[in-house]
Amino acid sequence: PNSPRTALVTGAGSRRGIGRATAHALAADGYAVAVLDLDKEAAEEAARDVAARHGVQTLALAADVTDADAVDAAVAQAEAALPPIGALVNNAGITSPVPFLEVSPAEWDRIFDVNVRGGFLVTQRVAAGMAERGFGRIVFLSSVSAERGGGVFGGVAYSAAKAGLLGFARALARELGPSGVTVNCVAPGLIDTDITQGKLDEARKAAMVADIPVRRIGGVDDVADVIAFLTRPGSGYVTGATYDVNGGSHI
Numbered sequence: 001p002n003s004p005r006t007a008l009v010t011g012a013g014s015r016r017g018i019g020r021a022t023a024h025a026l027a028a029d030g031y032a033v034a035v036l037d038l039d040k041e042a043a044e045e046a047a048r049d050v051a052a053r054h055g056v057q058t059l060a061l062a063a064d065v066t067d068a069d070a071v072d073a074a075v076a077q078a079e080a081a082l083p084p085i086g087a088l089v090n091n092a093g094i095t096s097p098v099p100f101l102e103v104s105p106a107e108w109d110r111i112f113d114v115n116v117r118g119g120f121l122v123t124q125r126v127a128a129g130m131a132e133r134g135f136g137r138i139v140f141l142s143s144v145s146a147e148r149g150g151g152v153f154g155g156v157a158y159s160a161a162k163a164g165l166l167g168f169a170r171a172l173a174r175e176l177g178p179s180g181v182t183v184n185c186v187a188p189g190l191i192d193t194d195i196t197q198g199k200l201d202e203a204r205k206a207a208m209v210a211d212i213p214v215r216r217i218g219g220v221d222d223v224a225d226v227i228a229f230l231t232r233p234g235s236g237y238v239t240g241a242t243y244d245v246n247g248g249s250h251i
């Protein structure tokens with residue numbers, strides 16, 4: 001696979017987010033990048049930002065990952081404008097720190113819709129083409145919350161949804177392995193993004209850092225670098241795996 005390929009990164013609009021850093025990392029690897037986000041202006045700004053910094057082809061896609069028709073239309077747009085999709089990073093996600101006894105059925109569904117159904121819809125739409133072409137790299141953003149339960153930003157619904165992605169990725173890795181498509185999860189710990197910014201006071205932050213063996217909160221590039229590895233042609237013998245990027249906070 002030396003021909004140019006496209007990476008589709010969902011939720012890459014947020015300027016300080018993991019998705020944006022991933023879009024940059026994959027562009028630096030030579031991928032053309034399709035940036036999909038709920039927020040149209042953010043997606044457009046991200047597409048300009050990635051193109052300006054790396055000189056690769058980019059495209060902004062405004063879509064809600066939970067909307068099957070919108071996902072279908074967005075992927076069709078990417079297929080028409082860019083090289084074949086070789087990598088998909090299912091990064092769009094939302095947290096829900098609601099205590100269990102206060103979780104409404106609607107809140108539960110909302111968290112599963114974006115984190116799990118969104119990954120299902122985008123992946124199903126993209127996977128057929130990857131399998132047909134005999135090459136694909138699919139990455140899901142799980143979370144340390146799936147492994148150790150809860151945490152400051154992830155309640156029960158979030159932890160369940162992110163754990164759901166682990167099973168999803170493992171089953172899909174078995175199905176798509178014979179077609180040259182790998183499927184892996186990255187499970188970040190506490191990462192400095194809009195999700196976490198400003199929500200911790202200094203004392204709380206210091207206590208959390210003291211419990212992380214590498215003694216710092218993670219940066220978006222810590223996560224993006226691992227995702228970039230998993231989307232390279234050379235990572236073809238890694239599938240069905242979960243990569244923890246948490247500074248050792250869950251060992």
Ligand code: NAD
Binds near residue numbers: 143
């Ligand atoms: P973020 O909030 O900075 O960015 C998320 C992006 O997803 C935003 O641009 C938002 O517009 C987009 N988005 C939300 N709902 C969408 C939808 N329905 N359709 C399309 N786009 C949608 O988040 P982040 O901190 O960069 O996190 C990225 C991923 O990593 C998420 O899946 C998150 O659960 C996971 N994660 C984050 C952390 C952390 O500490 N920040 C830790 C573990 C896992």
